[in-house]
Amino acid sequence: MSYPQDSDWLIDPGYCGSILKDPCSPNLKKRVVECLSQFRALDNPNNPSIPYISAWREDDEVIWYEFVGSRLPELLGCPADKTARVLADSIIKRSVYVCRDEEENIRQKSIQQKNLASKRKTLRRESKHSGSVEAIYKIALHTGEIVWLKDQANIESFADDNICLSLGGLTCVTKEMKEAEQSAEAGNKLRQEREHLDQLLEKQEKEIWKNQLEIVYRLAKATELRDNQASIHLTKMSHYCNILGKAAGLNNLQRTLLFHAAPMHDVGKIGISENILQKPGPLTPKEFELMKSHSIIGAKLLSGNNSKLLKMAKTIALTHHEKWDGSGYPNSLHDNKIPLSGRIAAICDVFDALTSERPYKKAWPADDAFGELYQGKRHHFDPELVDLFLQHIPEIMEIHDRFSPFPLR
Numbered sequence: 001m002s003y004p005q006d007s008d009w010l011i012d013p014g015y016c017g018s019i020l021k022d023p024c025s026p027n028l029k030k031r032v033v034e035c036l037s038q039f040r041a042l043d044n045p046n047n048p049s050i051p052y053i054s055a056w057r058e059d060d061e062v063i064w065y066e067f068v069g070s071r072l073p074e075l076l077g078c079p080a081d082k083t084a085r086v087l088a089d090s091i092i093k094r095s096v097y098v099c100r101d102e103e104e105n106i107r108q109k110s111i112q113q114k115n116l117a118s119k120r121k122t123l124r125r126e127s128k129h130s131g132s133v134e135a136i137y138k139i140a141l142h143t144g145e146i147v148w149l150k151d152q153a154n155i156e157s158f159a160d161d162n163i164c165l166s167l168g169g170l171t172c173v174t175k176e177m178k179e180a181e182q183s184a185e186a187g188n189k190l191r192q193e194r195e196h197l198d199q200l201l202e203k204q205e206k207e208i209w210k211n212q213l214e215i216v217y218r219l220a221k222a223t224e225l226r227d228n229q230a231s232i233h234l235t236k237m238s239h240y241c242n243i244l245g246k247a248a249g250l251n252n253l254q255r256t257l258l259f260h261a262a263p264m265h266d267v268g269k270i271g272i273s274e275n276i277l278q279k280p281g282p283l284t285p286k287e288f289e290l291m292k293s294h295s296i297i298g299a300k301l302l303s304g305n306n307s308k309l310l311k312m313a314k315t316i317a318l319t320h321h322e323k324w325d326g327s328g329y330p331n332s333l334h335d336n337k338i339p340l341s342g343r344i345a346a347i348c349d350v351f352d353a354l355t356s357e358r359p360y361k362k363a364w365p366a367d368d369a370f371g372e373l374y375q376g377k378r379h380h381f382d383p384e385l386v387d388l389f390l391q392h393i394p395e396i397m398e399i400h401d402r403f404s405p406f407p408l409r
Ligand SMILES: [Fe+2]
Pocket: 265, 266, 294, 320, 321
């Protein structure tokens, strides 16, 4: 549709637009004239907002001003008729604030300069659809200064002309946005520092854990050397404890601790004389009393450290000879008074001792060893743990066969 030039429109010499000069609909021209008089009145230094009327054709990329308050060309350092182009080129970031969730948390959604050109048509379509626009532009001025302008406008669409008008104002929000940006930068810096610290701590914790393992394995090794025990006993015991711990419902961390703490159960034998430890025959009652003290010596050796690993190791060292009926040592604990780690270690220690060959005895057949544990329910071992152990015979056999020179049958 085209319209003849309408000479009735009084065109102000300062008019920088094109609608009043172009063959547009009388309806659109009328609206532009109305707005021009209103917006000119708003263009004064007392108004914090710089009024503007911009326009664009829906099938075209170009946007132009029908009117722009004098402060915007001044700010951008350009003539009024170049303001739209210069402003578009100066925007380094366009942000909108949107409600993202039911709690009405406001989030900033930003588009950087490099993506703005390709998104301009979409943004205009969205603002036409919503009938308004509210955005903040971060602008790099020709002087190198950075300013922020908040744009608030209503959008009117003129279908006959395929033209939209944006009737709005630009308010300088540099102070507020600078503060917000600085506070976001400070927050980011703090987060980065915290992440760095967390990484350092994690590294340190790993190092501490590695050192603890090194110490406990050296201690366990020292016990083996004195006691003539095969190191394979400690390895198998760790794995048996892991199977039984899992069956008893221990979580991953508890099982990891149990796995590494179990080999220290006899660490107190460091304090027992070799004559007793390596005596080929049965011990006299006095010797047996001395031997029993290895549980207390072990607990003392492992005490005074706050690490979870050493605390569990101490508990196991102290309680792995306690018995369910209270007839064990060193403290005659009974039932659930015996810590779970000690009850688990007791079953796994005895089972491996029975099924291992020692200088003074042959390895028991599997069925006999399982039978012995069964017989020990209620008086020696926690009955529920024995049942759980016996429910996992295939896994137990697999561990034994993996680490022993002869299969357990
Ligand atoms: Fe022991």
